[in-house]
Amino acid sequence: MSIGNANSPEEDRPSTGDGPSIGRALQQARIRAGLTVDEVSTTTRVRIPIVHAIEQDDFTRCGGDVYARGHIRTLARAVGLDPAELIEQYDDAHGGRPAPTPAAPMFEAERIRPERQRPNWTAAMVAAIVAVIGFVGFTAFSGDDGAKKRPVAEGAATPQPAPKNTGSVKTLKPSPPASTAPEPSDSALAAAPKDMVTVVMSAMGGESWISAKDHNGRLLFDGMLADGDSKTFTDKESVDLVLGDAGVVKLFVNGKEIKDEFQPGQVERLTYSKDDPRPADAQAG
Known part of the structure; x- marks a missing residue:
């Protein structure tokens, strides 16, 4: 029995429009670039099972349209394709571009179990330096006031209080707090x-x-x-x-x-x- 004319699974895969499907296009570009699935996974940090699924046009393992589009964009760049064309092809096949949704729930499938965090000594050192600079500045600013308030020696003439300023005094109102998040100093x-x-x-x-x-x-x-x-x-x-x-x-x-x-x-x-x-x-x- 001859099998020379049998089609491969990749050839049997349906295409969309005038060109290959998204998964087929990514697979062909990867092969032309001489990359394996493991190498693409290492470069993009997209897990190997997801890479295999996308190359078979199975986007159910991506965790939703937002992540499917993100994985397609990442893989396309890794193998030298224009991500915009593949994203447009995906949107046409899945009802258009999805509205932005909160990212936290969709990341549950890929979140890594947190490890016990160690003390961040570098951040502590930076905070200590800032505190020292602030203390030195405060000491220099308050030094003149300290000199003016030295105690009077016994028997010396009692200094007279300075005459009061009868002019009007303008009260400075504090500026309202900024509404945006504070930037690092x-x-x-x-x-x-x-x-x-x-x-x-x-x-x-x-x-x-x-x-x-x-x-x-x-x-x-x-x-x-x-x-x-x-x-x-x-x-x-x-x-x-x-x-x-x-x-x-x-x-x-x-x-x-x-x-x-x-x-x-x-x-x-x-x-x-x-x-x-x-x-x-x-x-x-």
């Missing part, structure tokens, strides 16, 4: 160690689930960053980040603000090193 950013990468993030206008790891893959933080809150992460080589809603997160890397314009509801995977502020390997989630 210049002194704190300047005091960051130069031989380490320091990442400071603040949530502005909403909350976002975030995950941070050091260069060894050890989990530094996994949880929600509430509106107005800030987190600081340091490592001697690199810090890997996953932002569930990158549109509300403001980033400072090694003392400089990252100006990337992320959209609300956009999932981002980022890696920063001590030589940045540009991301060494920014990948959309």
